Amino acid sequence: MQDRITTQYAVDWIRDRLPSGFTPKSAIVLGTGLGDVTHALDTVATITYQEIPGFPRSTVEGHAGQLLAGRLAGLPVLVWQGRFHLYEGYSPAQVCLGVRVSALLGATILVVTNAAGALDPLFSPGELLAITDHVNLTGKSSLAGPNIDDWGPRFPDMSRVYSQRLLDLAVSEAMRLGIRLERGVYAGVLGPQLETPAETRMLRLLGADAVGMSTVMEVIAARHMGMEVLGLSCLVNKNLPDCMAEVTLDEVIAVAGVAGKKLSALVEAVAGALAGERADRREE
Ligand code: HPA
Secondary structure: OOOHHHHHHHHHHHHHHOOOOOEEEEEEEEOOHHHHHOOOOOOOOEEHHHHHOOOOOOOOOOOOOOOEEEEOEEEEEEEEEEEOOOHHHHOOHHHHHHHHHHHHHOHHHHHEEEEEEEEOOOOOOOOOEEEEEEOOOOOOOOOOHHHOOOOOOOOOOOOEEEEEEHOOOOOOOHHHHOOEEEEEEEEEEEHHHOOOOOHEEEEEOOOOEEEEEOOOHHHHHHHOOOEEEEEEEEEEEEEEEHHOOOOHHHHHHHHHHHHHHHHHHHHHHHHHHHHHHHHHHHOO
């Protein structure tokens, strides 16, 4: 009940600060060091997380903690710059607040980005990955507790979490831009510690191609509310059991800064394609 009240209060508060008639089509969640896409945004409102009633503050370096509303390549979007993680001690409901607010403000698409470690030995740091499916290893669910029937069903289907349509769009836009885009399964872990070699070996055995500490809570909440989801990872380190390398946050942010440029270009291109699609439909 509290989740519903907090969420609705934030929705009403944000709606009052958006230009009238502005309905977001997509929410975009930006991960660690991946804020670059905001430069291309034709911004109509900037709101810091601190201002929003009921919003937690993000505590991680590289997370600005602000919501931008605007048009990206013509598509009306809400950009959540900085996110909340379970490992910071936030509840699943706090982690998902922005996604739920976006859906209630009218967004039907979620583009979620993150920095992840590469488990597939053929992947390289600095490359991008489109998430085809995930394994939720956090031990949590954003849907535990009383179901809010207005938001979605008690037992939402998870057989096709990441939209094939958006995946195809991302692949074709990446090809057009000459950006290499891997595809694979994302394992979402609680963190904040990185994996031991034994854990990395286990993740690979479980069928994961990349691993990170975010995304799964938000994606589950988005699917619950019927949003179409595109997940894009920026591979920032190799995570291989037989040649484990130390990972530092500085390194993650540095690689994300470079690969983040490619990610931004791709997100912008996907937004442009989606905006064009809307225009095409209007012309029919
Ligand atoms: N493991 C877990 N989370 C991560 C990693 C990793 O190797 N890299 C970036 N986030």
